[in-house]
Amino acid sequence: xxxxxxxxxxxxxxxxxxxxxxxxxxxxxxxxxxxxxxxxxxxxxxxxxxxxxxxxxxxxxxxxxxxxxxxxxxxxxxxxxxxxxxxxxxxxxxxxxxxxxxxxxxxxx
Amino acid sequence: xxxxxxxxxxxxxxxxxxxxxxxxxxxxxxxxxxxxxxxxxxxxxxxxxxxxxxxxxxxxxxxxxxxxxxxxxxxxxxxxxxxxxxxxxxxxxxxxxxxxxxxxxxxxxxxxxxxxxxxxxxxxxxxxxxxxxxxxxxxxxxxxxxxxxxxxxxxxxxxxxxxxxxxxxxxxxxxxxxxxxxxxxxxxxxxxxxxxxxxxxxxxxxxxxxxxxxxxxxxxxxxxxxxxxxxxxxxxxxxxxxxxxxxxxxxxxxxxxxxxxxxxxxxxxxxxxxxxxxxxxxxxxxxxxxxxxxxxxxxxxxxxxxxxxxxxxxxxxxxxxxxxxxxxxxxxxxxxxxxxxxxxxxxxxxxxxxxxxxxxxxxxxxxxxxxxxxxxxxxxxxxxxxxxxxxxxxxxxxxxxxxxxxxxxxxxxxxxxxxxxxxxxxxxxxxxxxxxxxxxxxxxxxxxxxxxxxxxxxxxxxxxxxxxxxxxxxxxxxxxxxxxxxxxxxxxxxxxxxxxxxxxxxxxxxxxxxxxxxxxxxxxxxxxxxxxxxxxxxxxxxxxxxxxxxxxxxxxxxxxxxxxxxxxxxxxxxxxxxxxxxxxxxxxxxxxxxxxxxxxxxxxxxxxxxxxxxxxxxxxxxxxxxxx
Numbered sequence: 001x002x003x004x005x006x007x008x009x010x011x012x013x014x015x016x017x018x019x020x021x022x023x024x025x026x027x028x029x030x031x032x033x034x035x036x037x038x039x040x041x042x043x044x045x046x047x048x049x050x051x052x053x054x055x056x057x058x059x060x061x062x063x064x065x066x067x068x069x070x071x072x073x074x075x076x077x078x079x080x081x082x083x084x085x086x087x088x089x090x091x092x093x094x095x096x097x098x099x100x101x102x103x104x105x106x107x108x109x
Numbered sequence: 110x111x112x113x114x115x116x117x118x119x120x121x122x123x124x125x126x127x128x129x130x131x132x133x134x135x136x137x138x139x140x141x142x143x144x145x146x147x148x149x150x151x152x153x154x155x156x157x158x159x160x161x162x163x164x165x166x167x168x169x170x171x172x173x174x175x176x177x178x179x180x181x182x183x184x185x186x187x188x189x190x191x192x193x194x195x196x197x198x199x200x201x202x203x204x205x206x207x208x209x210x211x212x213x214x215x216x217x218x219x220x221x222x223x224x225x226x227x228x229x230x231x232x233x234x235x236x237x238x239x240x241x242x243x244x245x246x247x248x249x250x251x252x253x254x255x256x257x258x259x260x261x262x263x264x265x266x267x268x269x270x271x272x273x274x275x276x277x278x279x280x281x282x283x284x285x286x287x288x289x290x291x292x293x294x295x296x297x298x299x300x301x302x303x304x305x306x307x308x309x310x311x312x313x314x315x316x317x318x319x320x321x322x323x324x325x326x327x328x329x330x331x332x333x334x335x336x337x338x339x340x341x342x343x344x345x346x347x348x349x350x351x352x353x354x355x356x357x358x359x360x361x362x363x364x365x366x367x368x369x370x371x372x373x374x375x376x377x378x379x380x381x382x383x384x385x386x387x388x389x390x391x392x393x394x395x396x397x398x399x400x401x402x403x404x405x406x407x408x409x410x411x412x413x414x415x416x417x418x419x420x421x422x423x424x425x426x427x428x429x430x431x432x433x434x435x436x437x438x439x440x441x442x443x444x445x446x447x448x449x450x451x452x453x454x455x456x457x458x459x460x461x462x463x464x465x466x467x468x469x470x471x472x473x474x475x476x477x478x479x480x481x482x483x484x485x486x487x488x489x490x491x492x493x494x495x496x497x498x499x500x501x502x503x504x505x506x507x508x509x510x511x512x513x514x515x516x517x518x519x520x521x522x523x524x525x526x527x528x529x530x531x532x533x534x535x536x537x538x539x540x541x542x543x544x545x546x547x548x549x550x551x552x553x554x555x556x557x558x559x560x561x562x563x564x565x566x567x568x569x570x571x572x573x574x575x576x577x578x579x580x581x582x583x584x585x586x587x588x589x590x591x592x593x594x595x596x597x598x599x600x601x602x603x604x605x606x607x608x609x610x611x612x613x614x615x616x617x618x619x620x621x622x623x624x625x626x627x628x629x630x631x632x633x634x635x636x637x638x639x640x641x642x643x644x645x646x647x648x649x650x651x652x653x654x655x656x657x658x659x660x661x662x663x664x665x666x667x668x669x670x671x672x673x674x675x676x677x678x679x680x681x682x683x684x685x686x687x688x689x690x691x692x693x694x695x696x697x698x699x700x701x702x703x704x705x706x707x708x709x710x711x712x713x714x715x716x717x718x719x720x721x722x723x724x725x726x727x728x729x730x731x732x733x734x735x736x737x
Binding site for chain 2 (some may be wrong): 027
């Protein structure tokens, strides 16, 4: 069994690393495409954890669920890209800070 | 006895009717409607009172007629109804209130004719009649208290009737506020009484039956507190200062409310609680001392006044003092007898004064009058009769009642009270004849421009003059060959007093002598060449300025209260409480604007917040729930 050769810890470390990179990217970068990729990265890290647990427990249901999620993520990607195109058309910008209409203005305070 | 309900309700309904009609169109002149309805209501009540009195006369003396209008409060043992009762005391009070009241209503029609607020005035007047009858007929002290408050309200409304002058409004407020102080005593007394009786007595009859449940020291306190109520309403020391100022109202108001009826409510209340005051004679003595002090004090002030209505106001105070001497010493019938006779001659004096004031185009200073004897003959004769009555000259009404009071003070061995009372009788004759001589004698200087008086003004004077002359014969006691009809009809729990006929004659003669001395002095000093008091000596200055009581009250009570209120307003409220509230509001606003900066619309910050939130929840689950 793989589990005898490979311990799950490196996988968890990798997943944590990926998630952290994704999170930092999400928070610090402003380019919408980079933000989108960061989100995908975080999703993938979660998927990785799910697969590892699935293997650890010897229950293939988790792996099946991850495959389903990949399909959902692909669909979501199409949606996400379409939204980014709409945003770019409306503002001629891919900077996420340009889309800040929800903020509370000084007048509202 | 449905007529009892009607006696009270008729004036209330007519007040409501007049008020509504007036409110529909205040500026429209409906003189005959207002006058008709306004006079009819007390007249109907008077007729009904006569009928009730007729029934009462043919019943045994302890008969009480009851009538229940509706149940008001019925909670467990507390059972208070809007109910009326009439016994002999109430009948006497009712008879003169409705009779004199009707006469004054007629007079008011003449006096107030042409006033733009005539409808309002008649409405208030009828409201007052209803309230006063409610007070008298009340079956329990609560209803009595409601009547008591309502007459206070009417007094307030009518003193401030000419509300465009701020001085009148101030006088109205003064009367109202001083009465509240008295009413506080009254309601505290009722609360204590009801608590002490543990729900066993809400009506007068039940209170009387269960009075032994209350121990004597508490009963004394209740008696004193009740009298505090009477002090306010009946203008006794030290709560009297509102009455002279109350003369700001129209003269019929002074005649009806501040002379004949409302101010005697305190005397009536003490007589109504006679069963209670008989248990506590030391409180009765206190009442008598207050009464006689007031009588003397007011008489001294009255000597130096120059406003005709103020003189009468102080003389009312002085006479009320006599009444309290009587009820305080347990001579309830004598007190009520004086209330009865006083209503006639004092109402007459006020109405006569009103006629003079009207004839002279609202001149109230007696030193600007003079020589009116020939031109206002009828007013002169009627006022002369009233002055003789108040001065205690037989056979006019005041002699018999005042003599009865002083005789009871003498017989109960309160010689100081008797002495002061007798001295006050002299002063009474002096200041009353001083007023009469100055107004009607002396030289004539302002004759041509007299305003003619209508018949509705002069006829009531004649009616009341007849009453002032003869009302005293109802109470002639044995010594003078009568059979004391009045007090034997009243059947109040008077203290038995024994006085030999010879000493009775002595006292009577002394009173007459006092009256004649006062009259003679007044004639000598004022009949021919009256001089306005100038205030040369310290004593005169003191008396002219009413012993500076108003100023002392102002300095000792009003100003500290005002300053304290201002302190609480400007410092405690505005600085302390508002400060704390405003500071916390500032804090919230500041914190709010601080936190609002988090909401900057940038999606990546929101993502961060979400992550922080998720991390916190995870940490919580791991450490607290998971027990890591």
